Amino acid sequence: xxxxxxxxxxxxxxxxHRARALQSLGHQVSAxxxxxxxxxxxxISSWLHYRTGYRLLQRRLYKRLHDYFSSLACKPDLLWIDxxxxxxxTVLRRLRLLIGCPIIxxxxxxxxxxxxxxxxxxxxxxxxxxxxxVYRREINELEWLxxxxxxxxxxxxxxxxxxxxxxxxxxxxVPELLxxxxxxxxxxxxxxxxxxxRSHIPLSIYGSRWQRSAHWPVLRSxxxxxxxxxxxxxxxxSLSALSLGMLSTHNRDLHTRRSVEVPAxxxxxxAERTSEHKLLFEESVEALFxxxxxxxxxxxxxxxxxxxxxxxxxxxxxxxxxxxxVGNQDICKQVLSFFSS
Numbered sequence: 001x002x003x004x005x006x007x008x009x010x011x012x013x014x015x016x017h018r019a020r021a022l023q024s025l026g027h028q029v030s031a032x033x034x035x036x037x038x039x040x041x042x043x044i045s046s047w048l049h050y051r052t053g054y055r056l057l058q059r060r061l062y063k064r065l066h067d068y069f070s071s072l073a074c075k076p077d078l079l080w081i082d083x084x085x086x087x088x089x090t091v092l093r094r095l096r097l098l099i100g101c102p103i104i105x106x107x108x109x110x111x112x113x114x115x116x117x118x119x120x121x122x123x124x125x126x127x128x129x130x131x132x133x134v135y136r137r138e139i140n141e142l143e144w145l146x147x148x149x150x151x152x153x154x155x156x157x158x159x160x161x162x163x164x165x166x167x168x169x170x171x172x173x174v175p176e177l178l179x180x181x182x183x184x185x186x187x188x189x190x191x192x193x194x195x196x197x198r199s200h201i202p203l204s205i206y207g208s209r210w211q212r213s214a215h216w217p218v219l220r221s222x223x224x225x226x227x228x229x230x231x232x233x234x235x236x237x238s239l240s241a242l243s244l245g246m247l248s249t250h251n252r253d254l255h256t257r258r259s260v261e262v263p264a265x266x267x268x269x270x271a272e273r274t275s276e277h278k279l280l281f282e283e284s285v286e287a288l289f290x291x292x293x294x295x296x297x298x299x300x301x302x303x304x305x306x307x308x309x310x311x312x313x314x315x316x317x318x319x320x321x322x323x324x325x326v327g328n329q330d331i332c333k334q335v336l337s338f339f340s341s
Contacts, residue, residue, distance in 0.1 A: 053121025
């Protein structure tokens with residue numbers, strides 16, 4: 001197929017990973033960077049567009065998309081829109097007339113949840129104009145259909161077969177707990193990590209905005225660097241004995257990309273006990289789960305002092321993840337099969 005993808009291609013973008021996965025499957029792919037089409041904006045205008053669901057950018061966006069597609073010698077067989085926050089109903093209606101091919105939405109986020117409600121205002125209005133809307137939270141299905149989505153498909157969060165591959169699992173990982181993620185004050189991540197520090201858990205943190213945390217005085221000496229992406233991110237996951245997976249309750253997470261990226265990269269996942277995590281992995285065999293910070297501390301102390309037990313979990317979790325069929329190529333096949341059935 002001749003596929004055009006549209007989404008942010010900034011460093012570490014999973015949009016770029018999926019575009020490459022589609023190419024690996026033998027398709028001809030043109031990856032459009034949505035950041036180029038909406039233009040550059042300062043801090044104030046970026047805040048305004050975010051809070052207004054990018055409605056003020058729709059005319060500019062369509063003009064640039066119109067110019068691009070009108071210049072093509074061969075129209076695409078499929079337009080794959082990733083995330084979809086920028087694309088409103090008017091743009092989609094006109095694009096359908098212009099290119100005459102199916103248009104799908106692939107969204108890892110939760111546009112009908114409370115956390116990013118304003119950000120996804122244009123997307124919610126655009127649901128009826130997609131031929132397929134791909135979601136990852138069970139709760140999204142009825143919400144999206146109620147907003148006019150014509151066809152929906154649920155998939156698991158995915159890892160990337162190229163970026164997160166682990167050719168060999170380290171026999172002697174660093175005996176520490178690793179967390180790679182952003183400080184989100186409403187999720188109380190800082191308080192959770194500070195409790196780990198006070199319990200003398202060896203901890204390394206990578207990510208942004210931690211200096212804004214109320215727990216910065218406790219955490220500052222445990223910050224090892226800013227956010228990691230792609231191969232650097234995967235390599236760091238492989239080095240640590242345990243990697244912490246934290247959910248966003250406001251984003252209604254029951255599992256995240258990190259849930260599969262950690263074991264795919266050769267790390268051992270220790271994450272909140274949820275129904276979806278328990279479906280993905282056998283507890284205490286393929287991953288470790290906790291209900292509260294005290295249980296997390298207890299697990300860390302027990303397993304960080306038992307390298308043999310961690311090694312078993314790392315190998316079992318890695319094998320399980322590969323067998324799940326949740327790599328980007330697997331997920332892309334699942335989505336494309338919708339149009340070949």
